[in-house]
Amino acid sequence: MLKAIILIGGPQKGTRFRPLSLDIPKPLFPVAGLPLIQHHVEACAALGNLKEILLIGFYPVAQLQEFVNDMQKQYNMTIKYLQEFIALGTAGGLYHFRDQIRYGNPDAFFVMNGDICADFPLAELYRFHKQQNKALVTIMGTEATRQQSLNYGCMVTNKDTNEVTHYVEKPSSYVSTLINCGIYVFSLDVFPVIAEAFNAKQEEYYRNGNGSRDTGYIQLEQEILSPLAGTGKMFVLQTSNWWSQLKTAGSAIYANRHYLELYKTRYPERLYTPSGEGGCAIIPDVHIDPTASVHPTAVLGPNVSIGPGVSIGPGVRIRESIILANATVEQRSLVIYSIIGRGSRVGQWARVEGTPSDPDPNKPFAKMDNVSLFNSDGRMNPSITILGCSVSVPSETILLNCIVLPNKELSRSIKNEIIL
Numbered sequence: 382m383l384k385a386i387i388l389i390g391g392p393q394k395g396t397r398f399r400p401l402s403l404d405i406p407k408p409l410f411p412v413a414g415l416p417l418i419q420h421h422v423e424a425c426a427a428l429g430n431l432k433e434i435l436l437i438g439f440y441p442v443a444q445l446q447e448f449v450n451d452m453q454k455q456y457n458m459t460i461k462y463l464q465e466f467i468a469l470g471t472a473g474g475l476y477h478f479r480d481q482i483r484y485g486n487p488d489a490f491f492v493m494n495g496d497i498c499a500d501f502p503l504a505e506l507y508r509f510h511k512q513q514n515k516a517l518v519t520i521m522g523t524e525a526t527r528q529q530s531l532n533y534g535c536m537v538t539n540k541d542t543n544e545v546t547h548y549v550e551k552p553s554s555y556v557s558t559l560i561n562c563g564i565y566v567f568s569l570d571v572f573p574v575i576a577e578a579f580n581a582k583q584e585e586y587y588r589n590g591n592g593s594r595d596t597g598y599i600q601l602e603q604e605i606l607s608p609l610a611g612t613g614k615m616f617v618l619q620t621s622n623w624w625s626q627l628k629t630a631g632s633a634i635y636a637n638r639h640y641l642e643l644y645k646t647r648y649p650e651r652l653y654t655p656s657g658e659g660g661c662a663i664i665p666d667v668h669i670d671p672t673a674s675v676h677p678t679a680v681l682g683p684n685v686s687i688g689p690g691v692s693i694g695p696g697v698r699i700r701e702s703i704i705l706a707n708a709t710v711e712q713r714s715l716v717i718y719s720i721i722g723r724g725s726r727v728g729q730w731a732r733v734e735g736t737p738s739d740p741d742p743n744k745p746f747a748k749m750d751n752v753s754l755f756n757s758d759g760r761m762n763p764s765i766t767i768l769g770c771s772v773s774v775p776s777e778t779i780l781l782n783c784i785v786l787p788n789k790e791l792s793r794s795i796k797n798e799i800i801l
């Protein structure tokens with residue numbers, strides 16, 4: 382029997398995802414029609430012998446409860462949300478809830494960062510883990526560019542054995558282009574190792590008076606993985622499957638495209654196919670929630686997700702975008718590389734357009750660059766356009782590379798601005 386832990390962080394994390402995370406916790410932001418971490422849950426459910434998923438984070442319980450109930454019903458397995466009383470870091474929660482994780486004596490457990498998207502090779506990862514003699518941890522790794530690798534955990538390996546011989550979290554200079562994807566398989570024997578890190582911190586603080594008061598805060602990467610490198614107990618499975626972080630709103634458009642593509646082979650029923658009269662024209666891939674209403678003269682795609690209760694008027698054109706629940710796009714409007722927030726309204730003949738921030742297609746293994754909002758001159762970097770919830774865009778206006786905070790009634794065309 383297997384278990385999985387999804388690390389979802391809390392309200393203070395995911396700040397680069399604003400304003401989209403202002404009205405919904407980032408782990409529940411819909412990508413390709415499903416809350417971000419539902420893709421993790423689905424990958425776990427597909428394993429068959431995975432009995433329990435524990436979401437660990439520090440969001441208030443009320444924000445996760447409905448999702449947890451829905452998931453239990455849909456996937457018919459035990460799913461629980463365990464709330465940290467304070468941010469405990471990427472390993473502090475594992476240690477704090479260790480009894481719950483060990484309960485039932487699982488053969489191993491997965492740990493998955495909640496802010497990544499991937500074609501998760503979980504079965505392969507577990508098979509690989511089992512084959513390694515004495516493995517405490519197996520990390521899913523992937524190749525990045527030399528420059529981008531500095532933003533991730535970097536690993537040096539023994540090519541013959543796949544053992545991780547050196548691990549540095551976000552190094553300041555080049556270590557390796559093999560990076561940590563934030564997906565792991567752990568054996569239960571890892572707990573004594575975490576306990577040692579925990580006890581050493583307690584000791585340091587209470588006996589020697591040094592260190593931090595937050596002794597329960599443990600960073601998996603620096604305090605557990607780095608010391609395990611070179612001990613013969615940590616291995617890496619390198620994958621070439623699609624994988625990306627979801628740190629900025631721009632990466633949601635990129636992730637949306639890839640999850641829609643995966644649907645083609647795994648869940649074709651989730652992709653819209655025009656059938657008979659009354660359907661709109663699409664350029665694949667497009668997901669339309671069954672409760673949305675789309676005028677037959679609208680043209681959607683490629684890479685568009687339309688949420689529940691959305692209304693799309695006549696002659697509307699949308700591509701590379703996510704339209705969230707209950708938004709309205711009125712007739713003849715155009716939406717490109719944008720996210721339209723919950724309950725927002727785009728008036729007729731309007732143009733809402735953003736600039737894609739995809740990985741550089743000319744660089745092998747390039748990942749998304751999580752560019753900051755402003756460049757060194759204090760000017761806004763071109764980005765996708767994002768409307769927070771309940772924003773109103775008047776008819777016949779243009780919105781280009783803008784970020785609009787919730788509940789704004791715009792009155793004019795705007796370019797390269799953040800509307801607070």
Ligand SMILES: Nc1nc2c(ncn2[C@@H]2O[C@H](COP(=O)(O)OP(=O)(O)O[C@H]3O[C@H](CO)[C@@H](O)[C@H](O)[C@@H]3O)[C@@H](O)[C@H]2O)c(=O)[nH]1
Pocket residue numbers: 388389390391394437438439465467468469470471474493494495496497532533534535550551560561562563602626
């Ligand atoms: N429960 C809980 N979750 C947390 C906490 N802090 C972070 N997390 C969750 O843990 C994941 C990783 O968080 P970050 O601390 O933001 O790390 P990172 O910059 O994304 O880097 C990590 O992921 C990379 C791959 O995406 C790795 O390359 C890197 O080595 C590292 O593991 C996210 O899903 C985040 O929500 C915490 O205190 N408590």
